[in-house]
Amino acid sequence: MNDARHPLPRLPVLPAPPWPRQRPRVSFIVCTRDRATVLEACIDSIRAACRAHPTFAAELVVVDNGSRDGTAEYLSRIAAASDLLLTTIREPRPGLATARNAGLARARGRVLVFVDDDCRLDRNYLVDLERHYASGDKWLIRGGRVEIGDARDLPFTIKRCDKRERLTPAVHPGGFVLGCNMTMHRDVAALIGPFDERFGAGGALRSA
Known part of the structure; x- marks a missing residue:
């Protein structure tokens, strides 16, 4: 139960922006901190997926969570020439949940x-x-499948099940949907509310 003295932050109600061409059907949200070397490969893969399905209007929202490794310069450089609508956000408050909330907004x-x-x-x-x-x-x-991309990664960072599953009380929720490959309709996000900023990398509780 949430502590009533410290209510969770609510997503700001933003005015409807002017949609470029058409409102995106999908928003990819990527949060990053001091990982420019892997971020480039991630963004390239998103752009390749969008080129492979050009009728699917998409945007990419990248939240820079206080990087000091040249991430901001890299994002600024590619934004002007990107064939994918790219929005970059600077969120100095540390924490993956904080960054995700900034991306949601x-x-x-x-x-x-x-x-x-x-x-x-x-x-x-x-x-x-x-x-x-x-x-x-x-x-x-x-949530979707997650395969090993780096042999140095630990096995619990992947999810190789190729059959459709639905969470029930009989299933342990830990790792059922991995946050690195997670999707929801924006109405679901609005109903649930923001990510709890006490959890996740950079937060007081570094997982979940």
């Missing part, structure tokens, strides 16, 4: 996709995303 897509900065999307990601949302069932949070 600026994302304009109907579907929100959270991708970690050290992950690379499959080229057919949007085709698969469209197939899942074609069911019309938007009142849920979806």
Whole structure:
């Protein structure tokens, strides 16, 4: 139960921005801190997925959570020439949940996709995303497969199940949906509210 003396932050109510061409159907939200070397590969994979499915209007929101390794300069350099609508945000308050909330506040897509900065999307990601949302069932949070991209990664950072599963009381929730590959409709995010900023990398409790 939340401590009533310290209410969780609420997402700001933003005025409707002028949509470029058309409102994005999907917003990719990537939060990063001092990982410019892997961020570039992540962004390249998102752009490749969008090129492979050009009819799917998409945007990329990158939240720089206080980087000091040249991330800001890299993002500034690619923003002007990007073939994908790119919004960069500086969020100096540390913490993954804080950064994700900043991304949520600026994302304009109907579907929100959270991708970690050290992950690379499959080229057919949007085709698969469209197939899942074609069911019309938007009142849920979806997670996808996560394969090892670096042999030095630990096994618990992946999720290799290739069968559709639904969370039930009989299933342990830990690791059921990995935050590095997580998607939800924006109405679901509005209903649930922001990420609890006490949790996650950079927070008081560094996981969950």
